[in-house]
Amino acid sequence: MNYIDRIVFPDNVGYIIEKLNLCGFEAFIVGGCVRDCILGRVPNDWDITTNALPIEIKRIFEKTYDTGIEHGTVSVVVNNESIEVTTYRIDGEYTDYRRPDSVQFTSSLKEDLARRDFTINAIAYHPKEGFVDHFEGLKDLGYSLIKAVGDANQRFNEDALRMLRAIRFSAQLGFNIEKATFDAIITNSRLIKNISNERIRDELNKVLTSPNPMYFDMLFQTELLEHVLPEFTICYHTGQNNPYHVYNVAEHIMHTVECVKNSSILRWTMLLHDIGKPLKKTTDINGIDHFYGHQQTSAELASGILNRLRFDKEAIKKITKLIFYHDLDIYDSEKSIRKVISKVGEDSFLELLEVQKADALGQNRIYLDKRILKLDNIKKIYYDIKNSNQCLNKRDMAINGHDLILIGMEPGKDLKNMLDYLFECVIENPELNDKQKLIDLAKHGIL
DSSP: OOOOSOOOOOHHHHHHHHHHHHTTOOEEEETHHHHHHHTTOOOSOOEEEESSOHHHHHHHSSSEEEEEGGGTEEEEEETTEEEEEEEOEEEOOOTTSSSOSOEEEOSOHHHHHHTSSBGGGOOEEETTTEEEOTTOHHHHHHTTEEOBSSOHHHHHHHOTHHHHHHHHHHHHHTOEEOHHHHHHHHHHGGGGGGSOHHHHHHHHHHHHTSSOGGGGHHHHHTTOHHHHOHHHHGGGGOOOOSTTOSSOHHHHHHHHHHHSOSOHHHHHHHHHTTTTHHHHOEEOTTSOEEOTTHHHHHHHHHHHHHHHTTOOHHHHHHHHHHHHTTTOOOOSSHHHHHHHHHHHOHHHHHHHHHHHHHHHHTSOGGGHHHHHHHHHHHHHHHHHHHHTTOOOSGGGSSOOHHHHHHTTOOSSHHHHHHHHHHHHHHHHOGGGOSHHHHHHHHHHHHO
């Protein structure tokens, strides 16, 4: 790898470093922003480390606020933008496996870098001095390697989330994990139970929505999976002796995750869409495996998992609905498509087609061309339906509850049932979506 000689950084970052230097203090850009610049990526944010104490940082700059003052971090505001500036520090004990119980400020940049998670995140940079790389992070970037700073076991005992972060960085960057670091994850995998479900969710989500979602398999290889997503582990041991399948359940799932469009909703849908198969597996007299009813079981398991990981209610509702209907038969006809949309909702219909396409791509390729052709035809017919303004939901009906009250119906269950009946009529025959025709149908139903 050819290293860049200098990093281009925002003016406010340069201003902070220069002003700290003019006041007699060291200051360096540090961490992920340095790593990303070297890799040609755009940093999400910028961090500065310095030997100035928090009280000195606050004295030097006009506008600051305490971000994590107990850990030496002050946010400096320049041109209405905040940059975190943190004093060099040595961490105390980590009794909760996440945050240090105390910190001790130090005047040594090397001691500060030594407490960081991975070598590629322990590189500092100064506009005049260039890179400061005490732990060979540049070398590991060149080797595309995730390697713990110092003793990997100690790093993971300090902060157990770092084990998931190693896999996440690996997936995002396409890097391998150095053997000693990988082995230390296996040794300490049980410690991940000390991490909050929200933190676990965020790291899993970053793995799944990375350019390399198949790296999710490393969770199984490192034994983290049995602690963060135990329901999934059995999928690696569940075969699928069926003409439509060539992979075991976990392998099939991961192929579908890789094939679906990169959105959090769709990636989680594919990850969990067949998670109920191990519980529903049966084998017939010919040795063929079947998984009758796995759709509902998968949706129920997914609901429990997503709630445990503290997903928001709307995401849970959408993902579990897509899972429940992922095997729904859709015929390439207008009537079938209208009926499916009335069942799953127009907002989820195109996503359901993406789910079914990914599912097909993870199965026996002998049947693929025919299934993709059918799905493409269904999508074309859907757009034809949209362009002809056919009614696809009750909001688009030419009649509503108020209209039914005007012809003599009382508010309540019967009125709701009548609206449902009229909607079914419109789905069967779009030409009936006319106010007078629907009133006539309703009057006939009342009589």
